[in-house]
Amino acid sequence: MKRAGRTTPTRRAGTAERRDAVRISRVQAADMPYVVALDRRVTGIAKKAYWQSLFALYGKPRLSGRFFLVARRTDGRGEPILGFIIGEVRAWEFGSAPCGWVFGLSVHPEARLAGVGGAMFDAITAEFRRAGVKKMRTMVARDDLLPLRFFRSEGMMAGPYIQLEMDLD
């Protein structure tokens, strides 16, 4: 399996402008303060310990099937990290054959609608393909329209599972 840690090639025609706008690569320890700040800005919740644990689990290039990628701006101006995407290959949960799960995605508010999310999506898709899986999944809150429309625009459709929950009083 080819390792990341370098610019990840994208797969589709028409994405050249995405590659030009940003460089997608594995997260580095020096990126984490920017990742934490971006998440805090987008979600309004500071959770440094959570991000430290995620970096420990997903930031190591040698760990197979785990991908923590960041979008680095290429013009050298402003914030160096424009977004991140995190995912991993999981197998046999809910009876599913191995598939790629995306469970974290964020794009800097001032860098949206510029292809950053699409470039990261292409990159993690390529990683999952190299890892040998043929299906990618994610979960989005029904009322969280921005990521929902983004994933839809990238071609994702509803899958065969229904998420269920209940209150534990």
Next chain:
Amino acid sequence: MKPKISSQLAVFALLELARSADRQLSVGEIGEKYGVSSHHLAKVMNVLGRAGLVRAARGARGGYQFSANPRRTTLLDVIQLFEDTGSASLDAGHSTAEGGALLRVLHEVGDTARATLGSITLATMLKLVDRAAAGHLPSANHSGAGAHRIR
């Protein structure tokens, strides 16, 4: 869920026009492709025009042009112009526990339908159309896979 014929025609017409801001089509041209009368389609186009999604094109050819943002206009935006997508209701049994339970389930179905329609823009639909035309759109019938076995 099956959208009303007016909703379906509205989506079809918008998909035809949204491919290009310069594209100009008459109701006859759109109606011919989908096998519907110009009369019915004209009523639909009037509603879309009042909503600002299309505009009547000037010139000898006439017809309509798309006038909205395809990346911002969702299927829900369109369908809501023609039918109520907002509420589940019963024809009987409103005040019973059984009716309340059934309404709860119908609300869940409606919430899911609205979330789906609200998450798909016309731009995304055009991509789906292209994939369908190329034979790359997977079947909508999912085979059930699951770890849970309930006896």
